[in-house]
Amino acid sequence: MYVLMDIMVSPGGVGTSVSPYVAMCQKIFEESGLTHTMHGFGTNVEGEWEEVMAAVKRCHDDLHQAGAVRITSHMKLSTRTDREQTMYDKVNSVQEKLI
Amino acid sequence: MYVLMDIMVSPGGVGTSVSPYVAMCQKIFEESGLTHTMHGFGTNVEGEWEEVMAAVKRCHDDLHQAGAVRITSHMKLSTRTDREQTMYDKVNSVQEKLI
């Protein structure tokens, strides 16, 4: 099952500078070979369900190891059975209605 | 790793009556033996990471089988390493500050 995900990882108990922790997750998505794009409130990630979920688990594991005593992730997960669709297709579908 | 989750499952392409689909997920959480409580915008679920994630996967699988061609789940996942905490503890911690 192919899944499109949006994830925002919020480490707690690490002060106000959270960007090093967010960068750690970016590297995990990269190393996992998953298509991913960062935006101002999270990261779009897509791939096979098991691989995407394994990357999310690794984010929590690694950030805890790095000193974040609390982590809350906000996620959106989309699956569909009617046709294949990538994140790129979704954005394109809106943009062609704006021309 | 113990995880506290909030999940709102939104089936698409099934008309405006989504409650039968939400009820299917409730049964999955129940059958999975996970602690769960429904509220107006989702369900609080807690348990071991792998078991919670397996239940989420089963929700998507079963709802697709039941005719939902699109499903988007909105989730919050919290893990912590400093101490054990249940959903009940979290709510209690706020409520004792309101007395």
Place this chain on the structure above:
Amino acid sequence: MYVLMDIMVSPGGVGTSVSPYVAMCQKIFEESGLTHTMHGFGTNVEGEWEEVMAAVKRCHDDLHQAGAVRITSHMKLSTRTDREQTMYDKVNSVQEKLI
């Protein structure tokens, strides 16, 4: 326009004990006369759009005043024009399918 909302307010830069800040928001919803119910990952609030939004704004204002230098709120907002529906109706609609 009547709105059903779910809100989770996350103060940053205040250490790991966030419950006093969450309690402040509960009091604001109470004082605003809005129907509200807390759960493990937020609070269900319902009422007229302008009143609900004024309460959200007051949460951010008051928590900043109380020392939270960063606040992120995660919200869900539902409106519908086909019929009236309260949060209680939504939960009930699922629960009667579970019997």
Place this chain on the structure above:
Amino acid sequence: MYVLMDIMVSPGGVGTSVSPYVAMCQKIFEESGLTHTMHGFGTNVEGEWEEVMAAVKRCHDDLHQAGAVRITSHMKLSTRTDREQTMYDKVNSVQEKLI
């Protein structure tokens, strides 16, 4: 108060093709003069609190007018008092840790 927002607007009761409705919201953000960037699961919007909230309200109003009988918006709202920060700054702050 300056606010950074992420918003995903989900119209219900309109079939599976939601992109025309999402495009309507894009036009509202554009006409409102707010900085906005679309991604695969929503749109980053930033500006003064009152202006941003007025645009959100107009999205719900206009989509209802266009036939969406149910609308659920998933939003993240961030405010901070320690320093000014745009969405661009946030993304940059992570990206410079990835070099």
